[in-house]
Amino acid sequence: MLKRVLLSLLVASALSTAAFAEEPKSGGVINAVIQPEPPGLMVGLVQNGPTQMVAGNIYEGLLRYSPKLEPLPGLAESWSVSEDGKVYTFKLRKGVTWHDNKPFTSADVAFSIDFLKQTHPRARGNLAQLDKVETPDDYTVVFTLKQPFGPFLGIFEVGSLPIIPKHIYEGTDYKTNPANNTPIGTGPFMFKEWQKGSFIRLVKNPNYYIKGLPHLDEIYWHVIPDAAARAVAFETGKIDVLPGGSVENFDVPRLTKLKNVCVTGAGWEFFSPHSWLWLNNRSGPTANKKFRQALMYAIDRNFAKDVIWNGLAKVATGPSASTIKYYTDKVTTYDYDPAKAKALLKEAGYNGEKVRLLPLPYGETWQRWAEAVKQNLQDVGINVEMIATDVPGWNQKVSDWDYDIAFTYLYQYGDPALGVGRNYISSQISKGSPFNNVEGYSNPEIDQLFADGATAFPDSKREEIYLKAQKILTDDVPVAWQLELQFPTITRCNVKNLVTTAIGVNDGFRDAWLDK
Amino acid sequence: MLAFIAQRLAKAVVVLLAIVVFNFMLIRMAPGDPAMVMAGEAGASDKIFVAQLREKFGLDQPLPVQLYRYVKGIVTLDLGFSFRQQMPVAKLIAERLPATLLLTVTAFAISLLLGVLFGTLAARFAGTWADTAITILALIFYATPLFWVALMAILLFSVSMDWLPSFGYETVGANYTGFAHVLDVGAHLILPATTMGLFFMATYARMTRASMLEVKRHDFVKTARAKGLRDAVIQRRHVLRNALLPVVTLAGLQAGTLVGGAVLTETVFAWPGIGRLMYEALLQRDYNLLLGVFVVCSAMVLAFNLITDLIYRAVDPRIEFAS
Numbered sequence: 001m002l003k004r005v006l007l008s009l010l011v012a013s014a015l016s017t018a019a020f021a022e023e024p025k026s027g028g029v030i031n032a033v034i035q036p037e038p039p040g041l042m043v044g045l046v047q048n049g050p051t052q053m054v055a056g057n058i059y060e061g062l063l064r065y066s067p068k069l070e071p072l073p074g075l076a077e078s079w080s081v082s083e084d085g086k087v088y089t090f091k092l093r094k095g096v097t098w099h100d101n102k103p104f105t106s107a108d109v110a111f112s113i114d115f116l117k118q119t120h121p122r123a124r125g126n127l128a129q130l131d132k133v134e135t136p137d138d139y140t141v142v143f144t145l146k147q148p149f150g151p152f153l154g155i156f157e158v159g160s161l162p163i164i165p166k167h168i169y170e171g172t173d174y175k176t177n178p179a180n181n182t183p184i185g186t187g188p189f190m191f192k193e194w195q196k197g198s199f200i201r202l203v204k205n206p207n208y209y210i211k212g213l214p215h216l217d218e219i220y221w222h223v224i225p226d227a228a229a230r231a232v233a234f235e236t237g238k239i240d241v242l243p244g245g246s247v248e249n250f251d252v253p254r255l256t257k258l259k260n261v262c263v264t265g266a267g268w269e270f271f272s273p274h275s276w277l278w279l280n281n282r283s284g285p286t287a288n289k290k291f292r293q294a295l296m297y298a299i300d301r302n303f304a305k306d307v308i309w310n311g312l313a314k315v316a317t318g319p320s321a322s323t324i325k326y327y328t329d330k331v332t333t334y335d336y337d338p339a340k341a342k343a344l345l346k347e348a349g350y351n352g353e354k355v356r357l358l359p360l361p362y363g364e365t366w367q368r369w370a371e372a373v374k375q376n377l378q379d380v381g382i383n384v385e386m387i388a389t390d391v392p393g394w395n396q397k398v399s400d401w402d403y404d405i406a407f408t409y410l411y412q413y414g415d416p417a418l419g420v421g422r423n424y425i426s427s428q429i430s431k432g433s434p435f436n437n438v439e440g441y442s443n444p445e446i447d448q449l450f451a452d453g454a455t456a457f458p459d460s461k462r463e464e465i466y467l468k469a470q471k472i473l474t475d476d477v478p479v480a481w482q483l484e485l486q487f488p489t490i491t492r493c494n495v496k497n498l499v500t501t502a503i504g505v506n507d508g509f510r511d512a513w514l515d516k
Numbered sequence: 517m518l519a520f521i522a523q524r525l526a527k528a529v530v531v532l533l534a535i536v537v538f539n540f541m542l543i544r545m546a547p548g549d550p551a552m553v554m555a556g557e558a559g560a561s562d563k564i565f566v567a568q569l570r571e572k573f574g575l576d577q578p579l580p581v582q583l584y585r586y587v588k589g590i591v592t593l594d595l596g597f598s599f600r601q602q603m604p605v606a607k608l609i610a611e612r613l614p615a616t617l618l619l620t621v622t623a624f625a626i627s628l629l630l631g632v633l634f635g636t637l638a639a640r641f642a643g644t645w646a647d648t649a650i651t652i653l654a655l656i657f658y659a660t661p662l663f664w665v666a667l668m669a670i671l672l673f674s675v676s677m678d679w680l681p682s683f684g685y686e687t688v689g690a691n692y693t694g695f696a697h698v699l700d701v702g703a704h705l706i707l708p709a710t711t712m713g714l715f716f717m718a719t720y721a722r723m724t725r726a727s728m729l730e731v732k733r734h735d736f737v738k739t740a741r742a743k744g745l746r747d748a749v750i751q752r753r754h755v756l757r758n759a760l761l762p763v764v765t766l767a768g769l770q771a772g773t774l775v776g777g778a779v780l781t782e783t784v785f786a787w788p789g790i791g792r793l794m795y796e797a798l799l800q801r802d803y804n805l806l807l808g809v810f811v812v813c814s815a816m817v818l819a820f821n822l823i824t825d826l827i828y829r830a831v832d833p834r835i836e837f838a839s
Contacts, residue, residue, distance in 0.1 A: 029689060037796070039554065039600045048557030121555075121565040175572060181602060196601065197612060197788030199688050224683050224786040225796070228667060232682045233786075236674050392548025392801045395556040432566055434556055 028514035032241035057508035059185035063156035085148030106135035111166035151415035215513035244487025267504015275409035290348035296334035298341035326466035441478035596804035605808035616789030627713035631720025639728035683786035727759035768824030
């Protein structure tokens with residue numbers, strides 16, 4: 001079965017390449033699943049997963065990214081970087097209009113930067129090195145940085161830096177602006193209707209600036225809260241697209257075996273979801289480096305990959321996912337070796353204290369995974385207590401550092417400076433957020449390396465720094481890296497050209513078409 | 517009777533306020549808050565972001581102030597604002613309430629009609645194969661978990677036979693009007709309403725059966741028979757009417773769940789009702805929305821209790837209103 005899934009993944013990716021050769025057909029309606037129902041669609045204010053997925057059709061960023069994370073034109077048609085790596089000049093597309101027919105100009109870009117600095121935590125971090133934004137004319141934007149910032153060209157994707165209409169938000173209270181409920185962007189689809197609890201309806205933007213795009217007439221995003229019911233809705237043909245994570249992993253092999261069903265693991269290269277166990281470095285047995293190393297040997301990650309994730313994952317080797325820049329596997333690796341784990345536990349002086357394990361309350365796959373890890377740890381003599389929580393409880397416990405071992409997965413955002421460093425540098429230790437250095441790891445050498453890595457110029461210098469950082473971290477084991485996850489996108493095979501960039505379905509259905 | 521109703525209504529208001537305060541405190545005892553949830557879902561957050569959210573939700577105020585504000589709102593019939601859904605709570609509830617009422621009233625009608633019918637039949641033919649069949653079926657439906665029945669029904673009627681839709685309230689995008697629309701909603705209604713009604717149907721059937729068998733032994737039934745009344749008349753007027761009282765009590769209880777009791781069914785069938793709204797509000801710690809649903813549900817339960825009491829009297833005139 002595993003082989004079959006992998007094979008269909010390969011076939012699907014081969015097909016999606018071949019699809020470019022076919023002549024796209026115009027028209028049609030796509031039914032997709034959105035899970036859970038997003039709290040809003042104004043992606044400058046709300047950044048959760050479902051919001052990004054729907055809003056990627058409505059809003060656009062300056063750039064898009066190829067599966068290899070090379071920048072592609074978006075609202076910017078070209079860009080250049082100064083010799084010293086500090087000045088980035090973007091030329092914008094002409095003839096772009098907002099959904100209310102007002103023209104899009106460089107003023108919107110400058111406004112968006114100000115807007116997002118106030119409302120978007122990730123953009124705020126990404127823009128920390130920005131000195132000023134200038135708009136010499138309507139179609140040119142010049143970003144000047146305080147110092148070179150290696151990953152700068154990687155922060156312009158629609159979810160990270162959506163471009164927001166100035167004429168609608170300027171001078172208003174952003175959070176209570178009534179326009180938030182009727183989002184207006186430049187994207188290929190326009191917001192039409194949202195029946196809360198049922199569906200969100202988007203319709204084709206007839207004035208889209210690329211001739212002939214989009215091909216589809218309408219997209220319906222259906223809200224179906226139960227995972228089994230989502231699988232059934234796809235099975236009975238009512239749904240054409242199940243974006244990654246819509247169904248439980250154990251349903252994936254069954255669904256992909258159906259006739260006329262295609263599956264792809266592509267479209268997650270930018271996010272590269274990377275899972276690990278947060279180990280509390282401050283207190284308890286997990287504060288001991290030997291104990292942490294013992295955990296790495298004790299957990300059978302290949303079992304988790306093959307059985308729990310149905311082969312839809314890759315064993316992680318360290319802090320960086322293999323899909324992002326400057327990754328290396330020339331580091332200390334930890335194979336499944338219970339005997340070695342036991343020996344290390346003895347060295348660590350572990351005397352059977354209770355260790356609290358917090359699973360991620362995101363459905364059954366995660367629950368089963370936590371049970372498997374508990375079994376692994378008990379096998380080497382660790383006394384594990386599983387703590388059950390719901391999502392808000394989990395957030396609070398992790399943010400308050402009230403755990404010993406906690407499951408999580410975080411996005412990597414293509415570059416160690418954007419999605420990796422935040423989990424290991426000491427300036428990111430701050431109670432009250434589940435997305436920083438929650439484990440409390442503090443190492444001045446690592447702090448320095450990540451600080452240098454972000455601003456070193458040119459890229460060859462950055463590479464050297466990040467290779468070193470990965471070596472140190474894999475020795476110290478601040479967290480127990482588990483798997484690089486894949487969230488397969490499952491579609492009917494007549495849905496063509498859906499996943500074309502590194503953010504997959506989140507980049508909208510701009511190029512998708514239906515073969516009837 | 518009017519005095520009775522007025523007195524009950526006055527009591528209801530006090531109970532409702534107590535419910536509001538009690539629920540308010542109870543919800544706040546759960547770990548995590550909406551700012552935490554939204555920050556968590558954003559995949560990245562910092563202190564400023566969480567603080568902004570807390571301020572927006574009014575969570576930066578001391579708890580008594582929040583409670584005072586909320587109760588003040590309730591008294592003026594303002595249920596507050598759901599920041600998560602970006603809509604006034606009253607509007608959200610009003611949008612979703614009809615779907616839930618349609619579902620639960622249908623389920624209620626199905627379970628009451630079929631339950632009493634099967635119970636009567638079973639009592640009438642007590643000891644025969646028909647009685648045994650009905651009793652066994654009732655036992656099965658009584659004992660089987662609702663979500664399992666729902667999934668099996670979907671598997672059978674949607675996946676295998678493709679007769680009925682498996683999710684939603686209507687065919688999205690079909691834009692049916694008039695009678696076609698009614699048929700469409702009806703088709704979507706069958707599975708959830710039936711699965712939801714099965715449990716209570718079983719209960720009514722068993723209760724009607726037991727109650728009728730008991731009433732049958734009473735002297736007035738013998739008298740009626742001695743008078744030479746036809747059997748059908750005896751069953752209907754003398755036995756069933758007297759046997760229905762416990763069923764009415766139970767139906768009153770079920771009626772209380774008409775508003776909020778559909779969480780599982782609505783989730784499995786993606787029915788856009790209030791039960792799901794409540795469940796999601798709980799998972800997202802959307803305090804205003806959750807409290808709003810509680811308030812509406814509690815008000816309905818109180819109303820149904822009152823109605824049940826009035827029906828008692830209609831069924832059995834010997835019962836008097838205590839004033």
